[in-house]
Amino acid sequence: MSYLMIGAGQAGGAIVDSLFKYKYMNLIADPILINSTAKDLHNIKNISNRNNWYGISETHGLISGRTQGFEEKVVGGFGKNPVRSNDVLEMHYQSILDMFDERFKLKKPKPKKSNDPEYQNIENKETEKKADIPFAFLFLGLGGGTGCGIGSHIARALKEYTDNKVSIIAVGVLPAVRRNIVKSTNHNEDEASDRQAWNANYGIMRLKDFVDGFIIVDNQRIAFESNMESMYLSYNDYIATCIADLVSGLILERIDPGQYPELNPPVIDINDILTALSFDHKGRGREPGFASIGRASSITCDLLNYMIPLNKNKKIDTLMLARLAAKKQSISNINLNECGKNLALIRAPPHYLKKSDIRINTRGIEEFMVKNSRLNECHLGVSLTKRNLVSLTTLFTFEKEQIPRLNEIIHLAQSYEEKSKNLASIEA
Ligand SMILES: Nc1nc2c(ncn2[C@@H]2O[C@H](COP(=O)(O)OP(=O)(O)OP(=O)(O)O)[C@@H](O)[C@H]2O)c(=O)[nH]1
Ligand SMILES: [Mg+2]
Missing domain, CATH: 3.30.1330.20 (Tubulin/FtsZ, C-terminal domain)
Known part of the structure; x- marks a missing residue:
């Protein structure tokens, strides 16, 4: 396994689902879907194995899709409030590490029984080892409550679990701002997009300390449609095809470049992608960049x-x-x-x-x-x-x-925060 593809929340899960439409993806990547609504997981078409599902329960944090009564325990979502889902996983941080342990702790085959005491010593020591997780993609909607709130905890736990060896690329869906495009008489819709901008800013600010680069999927590109939701599937497919192309490289076609020594094509691998997605700052290490x-x-x-x-x-x-x-x-x-x-x-x-x-x-x-x-x-x-x-x-x-x-999102987030503070003080 070379890649880990984590989909958090509805948008994140849907893009990972599109990615696994390509059957070869199963050969090179391991999918994990995390949601606070079991219903969303049932809508997934290409990742039906419950071993790859995790739900969020307020009392236990992450729970496996195989848990008895999973559907009753994982309901409700976080209603576009990332602070709530953040708090749940902060409190149950250990449940994320447990998830990685459950999936990636390798059981070494036990040595054959022997009466030699030396041998038994070996048997007791280190019978478990962790699998290598060199690269992970973390897909999430930046405007919602679940993906946006849990993303930073998942990334932090993965770094901790792998002793900082893993490189993480966040693929974040940026919420659209529709008030200037789709004439709507619905004032609530504008309010909702301001709230989502606040969420996006919150999510990015928290994620940036734990990821190595961002790829931004901007829903503004499909915002001209009055029914934007009808575009999700084809937009997700487009993004999934881009990512699949980047990560599959030679594995996909099983072409041995050695067959064509005269071509000698320049090869890029995931490390080039990481270099292309981040900036070196003298003395300040690497900082994640934001890519289209x-x-x-x-x-x-x-x-x-x-x-x-x-x-x-x-x-x-x-x-x-x-x-x-x-x-x-x-x-x-x-x-x-x-x-x-x-x-x-x-x-x-x-x-x-x-x-x-x-x-x-x-x-x-x-x-x-x-x-x-x-x-x-x-x-x-x-x-x-x-x-x-x-x-x-x-x-x-x-x-x-x-x-x-991104500047627009920051601006909207600030004015939303000011507005809601005012509202709070008026109410008080
Ligand atoms: N491109 C794309 N955007 C989506 C999709 N589903 C939702 N979104 C966008 O993602 C944002 C909402 O995030 P969701 O992923 O639905 O939220 P969540 O993480 O499930 O969190 P909850 O609020 O708890 O439901 C909004 O800006 C939506 O426009 C999708 O399949 N594709
Ligand atoms: Mg949701």
Whole structure:
């Protein structure tokens, strides 16, 4: 197992569910779904094994999906109040460590019985060992109560459990601000989005000490729909495809790059992703950055070629692919020129990397990416695929202040806090 995919709350769980639509994900990752409403877990389609479910109970903290009476114990949710779920897991912090222990403590096979006292000494010592957890993704909605409130405790416990060895990437759904887009006569809806902004600020501030990087999934990108909820599934699928592309690399296609020594494509692995997602500050260690994610693809073989195999592959306009991936970024209203660094992963069939008239212009993509990086830092990787598809997945990483949407959220959070303080004092 190389990755841990944790989905906290409804939005977090739904994106992990989309990710496990790809069956190969089971080969490289272990899913954990945590929710305060058992009903949400029953709506999950691709992770039906209850061993991967955990509920939050006010009296016990995290409880396993196999617990008797799970459905009755895990009800209600936290109604968009992350402070409440935060308090529950703060009080039952040990239950998170117990969850990791239950899943990852390896039982060493006991040595064969022997009368030799030396042998028995060995048997009593260290019969249990922890599994390695090098990387984890933590998916959560930043506007709600559950994911947003428990996220920092989960991340902290995972760091503690692995003696700080694990690297954690938080994938957070940023709540949309809809008052200027969808004309609504419903004043409550505006109030709700101010509250969600406060939640998001609360969640990010607490998470940033325990994660190595953020990928932001901004719901503002789908906020133009009057029924935004109807877009969740396809938006989640899009994000899941981006993440799957980044983490699956060569494992997915089982292509041995050794078969194509002449190609020698630059490889990126999860460590490059981590470098691309964080900033070094002299003397201050590493600080998590905030990244936007996006992907574009183009089929290499059209319908006619499928029907009459002429072995003629389309030439791919790589610059257009790069521009399209840049347009399909997950954060609304960003200026790519202001990103600190970025990463691009190209996936292509091997014959698109060989010298020929259809060879893809990887240099052109690199130039586009470097041009859009203040630090001139682009991590470029190429991986091979058996599919008739060329795809480009990109990450653009910013410092927090460089993202207008995060500034807007902070501003709304502050005014919500002031407003509610006033309300409190008037009531008092
Ligand atoms: N992109 C996307 N956003 C979602 C989805 N489900 C909910 N959201 C957004 O996530 C925020 C609410 O977070 P949830 O994940 O529903 O909340 P929760 O963590 O379950 O917490 P509770 O308030 O206790 O229910 C809102 O901003 C929603 O717009 C989803 O499937 N996809
Ligand atoms: Mg919920």
